[in-house]
Amino acid sequence: MALMDFIKKQFIDIIQWTEDDGETMAWRFPMAEMEIQNGASLTVRESQMAVFVNEGQVADVFGPGMYKLTTQTLPVLTYLKNWDKLFESPFKSDVYFFSTRQKIDRKWGTPNPVTIRDKDFGMVRLRAFGIYAFHLTDPKAFHTTISGTLERYGTEELEGQLRNTIVGHIADIFGESGVPFIDMASNQLEFGNALKAKMEPMFQAYGLALDSLNVQNISLPEELQAMLDKRIGVNIMGGMQAYTQFQTAEAIPLAAANEGGLAGLGAGVGVGFGVGQQVAASMAQSLNPAAAAAAPAAVAPAPTSAAAAPVSADEIVATIEKLHGLVGKGMLSQAEFDAKKAELLKKLG
Numbered sequence: 001m002a003l004m005d006f007i008k009k010q011f012i013d014i015i016q017w018t019e020d021d022g023e024t025m026a027w028r029f030p031m032a033e034m035e036i037q038n039g040a041s042l043t044v045r046e047s048q049m050a051v052f053v054n055e056g057q058v059a060d061v062f063g064p065g066m067y068k069l070t071t072q073t074l075p076v077l078t079y080l081k082n083w084d085k086l087f088e089s090p091f092k093s094d095v096y097f098f099s100t101r102q103k104i105d106r107k108w109g110t111p112n113p114v115t116i117r118d119k120d121f122g123m124v125r126l127r128a129f130g131i132y133a134f135h136l137t138d139p140k141a142f143h144t145t146i147s148g149t150l151e152r153y154g155t156e157e158l159e160g161q162l163r164n165t166i167v168g169h170i171a172d173i174f175g176e177s178g179v180p181f182i183d184m185a186s187n188q189l190e191f192g193n194a195l196k197a198k199m200e201p202m203f204q205a206y207g208l209a210l211d212s213l214n215v216q217n218i219s220l221p222e223e224l225q226a227m228l229d230k231r232i233g234v235n236i237m238g239g240m241q242a243y244t245q246f247q248t249a250e251a252i253p254l255a256a257a258n259e260g261g262l263a264g265l266g267a268g269v270g271v272g273f274g275v276g277q278q279v280a281a282s283m284a285q286s287l288n289p290a291a292a293a294a295a296p297a298a299v300a301p302a303p304t305s306a307a308a309a310p311v312s313a314d315e316i317v318a319t320i321e322k323l324h325g326l327v328g329k330g331m332l333s334q335a336e337f338d339a340k341k342a343e344l345l346k347k348l349g
Helices: 002-009 075-080 139-147 153-166 172-178 181-205 222-234 240-257 262-267 268-287 289-293 313-328 334-348
Strands: 013-014 024-030 037-043 048-054 058-063 065-068 093-099 105-110 113-119 124-137 152-153 207-221
Touching: 002 113, 013 075, 013 105, 037 048, 037 093, 048 075, 058 075, 058 139, 093 139, 105 153, 113 172, 124 153, 124 172, 152 172, 153 172, 153 181, 172 181, 181 207, 313 334
Parallel strands: 013 037
Antiparallel strands: 024 093, 024 152, 037 065, 048 058, 048 093, 105 124, 113 124, 124 207
């Protein structure tokens, strides 16, 4: 057995790495107790680099190509081992391969909303997510600061650090920009560029190059987004007054469908008569502004005291006409209209 081990030590003459996945960034060539034959062949494929490490100290670095390992091609290792130029014996050294292929479509996002000041809304909480891409450029820096002596080091072990650092700079980028939330969607490219510039020094310190960083979405938490949607709806309707009229129009069919009909909205005769006129006027204005402009203005709500002013015949007739208009628009049933009409006509008697 000892003889076989001795023979195996003399014939480590091919050193190479065939990547079997797209996530491994650093891989240690399996040396076991074997030694490298002087004059052995080192093959470094495109998108790879190789590093010889002597007793924990990085020695020679190789880019893509095929090399014959001699004291001439291993100058740093030769110096560290005190070899002379004629040294031809097998030797021991750790050999690490590094993948320089670009790692694309790496996702980042805020696990929790970040709070910033906004000139339109005051304090707001924002969410953001996007993608980034990077690749390894300096195997020596990566080996000494990240992967070390591990047999294998993959992107899954590194991405948590990279992603969390990106997220940690989001609040700074948003706050320093001074861009209000409403305009952020149109500035996502600029945010991505600014965030990339902030992150590049950290990537370089790890022996990496940050190739791209994109902000794909900036949003509010659901509850705040719902409030913003309502505010946008108010503005689209033409302001708060028009929005109130719209809500009134929406409420009338519901009230008519309930027991008591429009009386539930205060559209009854007597105490609720003035309110009923306002409801009808608001409805008419929201559905037909031109006709509403020509219609007489609604009277103020009648006092709730027993000494309320009597209702004039003109007011009763105007109210009947407006309620009849609601029947034509399908917002009052004929039966409800007839009942209200009969009640109002009694006031004329």
